[in-house]
Amino acid sequence: MTGAAACLAGFEGISVVIHGSSGCYYYPATLLHTPLYGTFILENEVIFGSRDRLREVIDSLSGKSDQIAVVTTCVPSALGEDIRELVSGGSGLIVVDSPGFAGEMEEGHRAAIAALGPRVNPEQPGVNIDGISLADPFHEGNFQEVSRLLHRTGIPVGTVFCRDHAEKAKAASPFTIGTNEDLGSGVGKYLGGTLGIPALRTTFGRLSEIFDHADVDTAFKELDRQEERLIHAGDKFLRRYEPPRVAVFAGAAYALFAAETLKRYLDAEIVVVGTRNDPPEKPGGQYRVEKLSGLEEVSRRIAESDPDLVIGSSFEHSLCPDRAFAGIIPPFRGQVRLAHYPLAGTGGSLFFVESVLNACMDRVP
Amino acid sequence: MKQIALYGKGGIGKSTTSANLSAALSLSGCDVLQIGCDPKRDSTRMLMQGRLIPTVMDLVRERGAASVTPADVVYTGFNGIRCVEAGGPEPGVGCAGRGIIATFQLLEKFGTLTGDVIVYDVLGDVVCGGFAMPMREGYAQEVYLVTSGELMSLYAANNICKAIERLSARPRSRCRLAGIICNAKNLPREEELVAEFAHRVNSHLIQYIPRDRTVQLAELDRKTVLEYEPSSEQAQRYRDLAARVMENTRFTIPTPLEIDELESLARQFV
Amino acid sequence: MSLNHLPASSYRTEGCTLTGALSVTTQIRDAITVVHGPSGCTHHNFSLLHATSLDHDRVAIPPIISSGLSETEVVFGGEGALDRTLDRAISREPAAIFVLSTCIAETIGDDVAAVCNAKVGVPVIVIPTAGFLGGSFQTGVNNALVALAGMAEPSPGRKGQVNIIGEKNLEYEVDENFAEVTRLLSLLDLSVSTRFVHNLTAEEIRSVGAARLNVLRDPSLIPVGEYCKERFDIPYISGFPVGLSGTITFLESVGAACAIDPRPAIEAEHSFEQETLGDFADIAGHEISFSSLFPVQDGERAVRDIARAFRLDVIPSGTPVPVPVTPPVGITGVRRMLHRWRRAIHA
Numbered sequence: 001m002t003g004a005a006a007c008l009a010g011f012e013g014i015s016v017v018i019h020g021s022s023g024c025y026y027y028p029a030t031l032l033h034t035p036l037y038g039t040f041i042l043e044n045e046v047i048f049g050s051r052d053r054l055r056e057v058i059d060s061l062s063g064k065s066d067q068i069a070v071v072t073t074c075v076p077s078a079l080g081e082d083i084r085e086l087v088s089g090g091s092g093l094i095v096v097d098s099p100g101f102a103g104e105m106e107e108g109h110r111a112a113i114a115a116l117g118p119r120v121n122p123e124q125p126g127v128n129i130d131g132i133s134l135a136d137p138f139h140e141g142n143f144q145e146v147s148r149l150l151h152r153t154g155i156p157v158g159t160v161f162c163r164d165h166a167e168k169a170k171a172a173s174p175f176t177i178g179t180n181e182d183l184g185s186g187v188g189k190y191l192g193g194t195l196g197i198p199a200l201r202t203t204f205g206r207l208s209e210i211f212d213h214a215d216v217d218t219a220f221k222e223l224d225r226q227e228e229r230l231i232h233a234g235d236k237f238l239r240r241y242e243p244p245r246v247a248v249f250a251g252a253a254y255a256l257f258a259a260e261t262l263k264r265y266l267d268a269e270i271v272v273v274g275t276r277n278d279p280p281e282k283p284g285g286q287y288r289v290e291k292l293s294g295l296e297e298v299s300r301r302i303a304e305s306d307p308d309l310v311i312g313s314s315f316e317h318s319l320c321p322d323r324a325f326a327g328i329i330p331p332f333r334g335q336v337r338l339a340h341y342p343l344a345g346t347g348g349s350l351f352f353v354e355s356v357l358n359a360c361m362d363r364v365p
Numbered sequence: 366m367k368q369i370a371l372y373g374k375g376g377i378g379k380s381t382t383s384a385n386l387s388a389a390l391s392l393s394g395c396d397v398l399q400i401g402c403d404p405k406r407d408s409t410r411m412l413m414q415g416r417l418i419p420t421v422m423d424l425v426r427e428r429g430a431a432s433v434t435p436a437d438v439v440y441t442g443f444n445g446i447r448c449v450e451a452g453g454p455e456p457g458v459g460c461a462g463r464g465i466i467a468t469f470q471l472l473e474k475f476g477t478l479t480g481d482v483i484v485y486d487v488l489g490d491v492v493c494g495g496f497a498m499p500m501r502e503g504y505a506q507e508v509y510l511v512t513s514g515e516l517m518s519l520y521a522a523n524n525i526c527k528a529i530e531r532l533s534a535r536p537r538s539r540c541r542l543a544g545i546i547c548n549a550k551n552l553p554r555e556e557e558l559v560a561e562f563a564h565r566v567n568s569h570l571i572q573y574i575p576r577d578r579t580v581q582l583a584e585l586d587r588k589t590v591l592e593y594e595p596s597s598e599q600a601q602r603y604r605d606l607a608a609r610v611m612e613n614t615r616f617t618i619p620t621p622l623e624i625d626e627l628e629s630l631a632r633q634f635v
Numbered sequence: 636m637s638l639n640h641l642p643a644s645s646y647r648t649e650g651c652t653l654t655g656a657l658s659v660t661t662q663i664r665d666a667i668t669v670v671h672g673p674s675g676c677t678h679h680n681f682s683l684l685h686a687t688s689l690d691h692d693r694v695a696i697p698p699i700i701s702s703g704l705s706e707t708e709v710v711f712g713g714e715g716a717l718d719r720t721l722d723r724a725i726s727r728e729p730a731a732i733f734v735l736s737t738c739i740a741e742t743i744g745d746d747v748a749a750v751c752n753a754k755v756g757v758p759v760i761v762i763p764t765a766g767f768l769g770g771s772f773q774t775g776v777n778n779a780l781v782a783l784a785g786m787a788e789p790s791p792g793r794k795g796q797v798n799i800i801g802e803k804n805l806e807y808e809v810d811e812n813f814a815e816v817t818r819l820l821s822l823l824d825l826s827v828s829t830r831f832v833h834n835l836t837a838e839e840i841r842s843v844g845a846a847r848l849n850v851l852r853d854p855s856l857i858p859v860g861e862y863c864k865e866r867f868d869i870p871y872i873s874g875f876p877v878g879l880s881g882t883i884t885f886l887e888s889v890g891a892a893c894a895i896d897p898r899p900a901i902e903a904e905h906s907f908e909q910e911t912l913g914d915f916a917d918i919a920g921h922e923i924s925f926s927s928l929f930p931v932q933d934g935e936r937a938v939r940d941i942a943r944a945f946r947l948d949v950i951p952s953g954t955p956v957p958v959p960v961t962p963p964v965g966i967t968g969v970r971r972m973l974h975r976w977r978r979a980i981h982a
Contacts, residue, residue, distance in 0.1 A: 001675065021738065021767030023651025027679040040647035043768045044426040046742060047467060049458035074673060074739035075766075078709055079460050100675035101709050101739065293674075293703070295696065296723075315685065318696055331682055333689045463742050463768070494712060494744015501746055536753045 001073050002028045003108025004098035006135035006162070007183075008069040008116065009034045013166030014094070015066040019054055019083070020073025031330075032134045037061060046075055054083065058093070067166055069094035069115070071108075074101055104277045106182050106251070109133060113161065118187045121171040126156030127207065128173050128188050131180030131253075131344075132163045137330050139163065141342035141351075142179040146194050149345055152222070153214045155207060161185035175210060177203055179344040181253040182277055194344040195257035197227045198264075226346040230353055234265035237357055244360050247272040247305055249298055249312035250329040252279040252289070254343060258311045258328055258352065259287060265353055271305040274298060276329070295319070309360055324359040326352070368478075369543065369610065370485040370499045373511030374521035378548040381580060382511050382606075383486040384411040388591035389600075389607035391444040395481040398439075399446060400472070402499060404453030404461045408486040412442035415587030420452020421468045435475040443592055449477065462495020469498050478504075489521050491528055500532050500540045507543035507616060509571065512562075514547070514555035516631045519562055523627055526566050526619035533618040541616035544571030546606065551576045558634035565630065567620040571613065572606040574599075652764040654680050655775025656735050658804045659783065660762070661697040662832045663840065665730040668699045671717045671747055672737025676766070677701035687805050700724060704740065713745045721754055730837035731758045731786070733779070738766025758837075760786065773855050776801065780859045783832060783840050789867045790845040796828040797889075798846040800863070800871070801856035804833060806961065808968075815965035816850065816875055819882065822900035823889060848872065848892050853961070877962045878937035878969060879908055879944055907966050912945070915973045919946035921980050922953035934962035941969055947976075954980050 001018070005028040009016045018025045018038040025038035039057045041050050058068055070083055070093065077099035084095050096115040098108040129146050132139045140163075147157050158173030162185075176188040179195070191210070192203030200223055208216035246268045248255045252275040262268035274292035292298055299319050302310065309324040310316050314333040317325045327335075328343060342348035371386075373379035383399060391397045401408025406420045418440045424433045440448045449472065453464035472478055485499040489511075499505045508529055512522040522545065529542050545563040547570060549555050560570040579600075583593035590600045622630070653670065657680045660668040670677045681697055688695040702720040704713045717734075724732050732754075736747045751759045762782045764775050780801055797820055802809055817827055828846045829839065843863070849871040851860050860871035870892050876885035882904055890897030923942065925935075938958055942949050956976040963972045 021651060022648045023654060023676075023679075023767050023772075026650070026654075027675075027682075041767075042647065043463075043467060044422075046738075046768065047422055047459050047461075047464040048426055048454045051458065074709070074737075075460075075742050075768075078739060078742055079458075081458065099706075099739075100673035101704050101706050103705075294700065296700065314689070315681075315696070318685065318689075331686065333686050460742055462744050466741065466744060467768075494746065495742075497744060497746070502749055502752070532749075535749050538749070 001098050003105030004071045004096045004112035006133045007109045007112035010134045010162035011166040014069050017070045019070050019076050024073040067092050071096045074099040106277050109183050113185050118169040120174050120188050122174055124173040126158040126173045128158040128176040129160045130176050130178040130185045131183045132160055133183050138343045141340040142344040145342035145345035145347040153216050153219045155211050155214050182251045196261055230265050243267045244309040245269045245271050245307045246309045247307035249274045249316050251277055254328050271307050272301045324363040326355040326359050368483045368505045369507045370505035371509050372487050372489050372525045374489040374518045377511050377518050379511040380408045383484055385589045385603040387446050387484050388589040389603040390482050391446045397446045397482050398480045399448055399484045401450040401486050402465050403488040406450040406452045409448035411589045412446050418450055420450040422452035422464045462493040465495045465498045506539045509544050509546055511546045511548050513550045514552045514558045523621050526621040530619050542568045542619040543616050547573045549575045554634040567617045571609050574602050650772030651767050652769045652775030655772040656762050656764050656779040659779035659832050660733040665836050667724045667729040668733045669720050669724050670735050671702045671740045673704045674701045676737045714750050717750050734761045735764040738768045741765040741768050777858050781862050787841045787844040795846040796826045797848045798829045798831050800831050800849045801852040802833050812964040815967045823895050875964045878941050882965050918977050922948045922950050923956045924953040925958045926955035937962040
């Protein structure tokens with residue numbers, strides 16, 4: 001539910017209604033920092049049907065020119081009510097059936113995109129940016145960073161999934177690059193990701209084939225120069241310190257990015273890669289990638305693998321507060337985070353490696 | 366306090382049987398409470414002179430649970446039988462199972478579940494956990510299945526046996542299959558067939574009730590047979606059933622059949 | 636955050652029983668709470684409790700595990716998943732296991748009590764929640780407290796100290812409010828026996844029956860107060876001292892319930908009150924308005940009384956000053972609120 005709400009709420013011109021109880025509403029409302037609506041249903045509406053209540057809420061919102069998106073929670077979804085039938089005469093109600101029991105946040109995101117029904121306009125110039133979700137603390141940083149890179153090369157930004165104006169979802173560009181493959185939109189031809197310098201090189205290579213007027217050299221020069229700095233910083237670290245034993249816990253895309261980046265610049269020993277969602281079929285790399293469900297399993301893997309550095313969220317940090325830590329998946333409790341940090345683009349690799357190096361150096365052995 | 370539940374396929378005459386059983390039990394001196402657990406809410410109609418009493422769920426929906434009192438939901442009918450209807454949503458909407466659960470919670474709170482006998486009349490297509498509520502710990506310990514000799518109603522009865530078998534497996538469960546009641550369609554060899562079915566699922570045919578015009582006439586007059594024509598043969602059959610229910614000690618864990626076993630059984634008596 | 640209160644039915648936004656119950660059960664350090672439902676319900680609450688913990692400068696992993704219902708279990712029944720999860724919990728050898736159910740588990744009709752009753756070896760206590768189907772956040776809190784009080788035995792003939800019942804564990808100032816009540820009790824030579832329930836072990840819960848008086852956090856806890864009165868024969872005061880006059884009333888009530896002369900304590904608090912009036916004399920005569928999203932019934936009256944005592948005029952066009960979500964506890968609480976008001980007035 002949260003994944004679906006995050007996806008749709010990112011589009012200006014869509015009002016998202018959480019069809020469920022106030023308890024369900026509370027979590028996305030505080031996590032996403034964006035206006036959300038709810039039906040706040042009661043037990044009677046479960047027993048007799050919630051159609052009237054839902055209609056009441058939708059009608060009260062129809063004064064706005066926004067398109068309305070209804071996201072269902074467990075109980076209304078299990079009741080199987082025909083929400084679409086509430087639409088009278090093509091007002092374009094979006095309905096996403098994405099109860100919590102149906103899967104992880106990524107599943108909800110996918111269902112929301114499907115319900116949104118984005119369309120490609122073959123004449124639309126530029127490239128779409130994918131993988132942006134309000135539920136990801138790096139989404140704004142990623143968007144800014146990748147936009148910047150595209151701007152430098154003179155390639156326009158198409159539609160941003162999911163943080164854009166709603167109409168742009170119906171007029172997306174034919175090509176897309178991603179910032180987080182776990183949250184792919186499936187819109188347009190996918191040219192590649194932007195997590196890590198090697199991926200950026202591949203992707204900008206493909207971009208240069210399609211956009212032959214683009215000044216891709218500028219991008220490559222930046223990639224080379226920044227990578228040099230990363231290599232230099234990693235090298236300097238290795239002159240005094242042992243490469244860290246690293247345990248990574250995150251969504252698959254970020255987890256793999258973290259593992260590969262640390263291997264590449266710090267010769268790190270990756271002892272655990274644990275993902276919250278299903279990892280891709282062929283993750284590559286020489287380390288074992290496993291889906292871990294629950295803090296118990298994470299705790300066990302940390303105890304078994306004895307890492308120096310833990311990459312994850314503040315949950316993992318709380319399990320072993322004495323080890324070096326860098327946060328790449330929410331929550332990040334106990335610190336103030338106001339700036340928009342990326343993980344994608346050159347800026348993302350720089351920020352990530354910088355956080356890790358500082359964490360490792362600050363840790364008192 | 367005896368708590369019995371009657372389950373049976375829709376249209377099989379389960380509510381007729383429950384109402385007449387309650388009437389017979391009451392006339393024999395028991396203090397009876399009948400609770401209709403079916404969104405059709407017509408289980409107690411024949412005990413209330415044809416009146417459809419307000420349902421628990423409708424009242425809660427209209428007034429809010431805090432404003433509903435026991436007097437609002439318990440009605441006294443024929444011979445002092447107390448009647449309650451759980452109610453629930455119309456077809457195709459909402460969640461009737463949850464309605465049953467919510468009703469039980471309210472009745473508990475009201476302290477309504479008292480008397481010599483409580484009869485739960487439950488719809489037979491037990492499609493979700495809520496409809497098994499009457500069989501949970503603290504409620505019905507004896508389940509009677511109402512069936513005819515038709516394959517489809519035996520099938521439904523057999524299905525409910527699966528639920529009872531599963532629930533009985535719980536260590537503290539006291540819910541058992543108490544017997545089969547044949548509400549006949551007057552098919553040839555129907556009584557034999559249902560008796561054999563009962564035996565095969567590890568139970569017994571506790572009463573054979575033939576199809577009898579008296580029942581229809583009584584219903585048209587909005588009464589149970591016990592009230593309409595107490596001296597009829599049919600009335601006696603219900604009295605026999607009541608006596609057997611009170612004396613019954615054969616409570617078992619059923620052994621449900623596979624569909625092909627059921628079919629070959631039916632074929633035997635065709 | 637846009638809160639949709641249509642059509643002005645506030646009982647729609649009274650939160651989820653799970654959050655309430657978990658705010659109590661996760662305070663028991665050596666117990667595990669099992670949430671029977673999809674993983675999201677556990678995740679939401681885990682996240683909130685973890686954040687609150689860190690806000691209270693405690694690094695704690697709330698001891699919660701989920702039965703992780705997926706679509707298959709919603710369709711086919713989730714009792715098997717609950718059973719397996721209970722076994723997982725039992726293998727960790729906790730002092731007790733609390734089991735909460737979610738709305739979806741109760742809609743499909745899983746018989747949670749039956750599955751729990753089959754377990755032996757460790758106390759497995761079912762707390763009625765059922766997500767939003769079971770009531771509000773406060774219902775969850777009260778049901779959890781009653782269930783836990785049920786684990787304690789009455790101890791007749793004892794004359795123990797004072798229990799604090801139903802502190803708001805999710806409140807930012809929970810420890811500061813407790814400190815204030817402890818201070819006031821000490822003025823009557825009373826001490827706190829059990830903080831019920833805040834940062835306890837399962838064993839410590841069992842001593843809740845051995846006190847002479849229960850002080851409830853506020854009137855919403857009265858069902859719990861009544862339960863304890865019936866089970867343990869312990870009288871209760873129905874709320875923390877609120878504001879200025881509330882403090883005096885509190886001392887009088889506690890004194891009366893424990894047969895202690897409250898006059899010296901009241902005198903001491905009066906001086907504290909006078910001192911406070913002096914300390915904040917500079918804000919007198921200003922015009923203020925109250926800015927808060929969640930006005931509290933009795934809280935509004937207490938706060939207006941305070942404004943009056945400090946000679947502040949409350950008018951719509953006044954300087955907006957923050958009003959705490961729950962009314963300030965004791966004179967110390969009033970002082971903290973006044974500091975925030977003074978900052979706003981002089982800003």
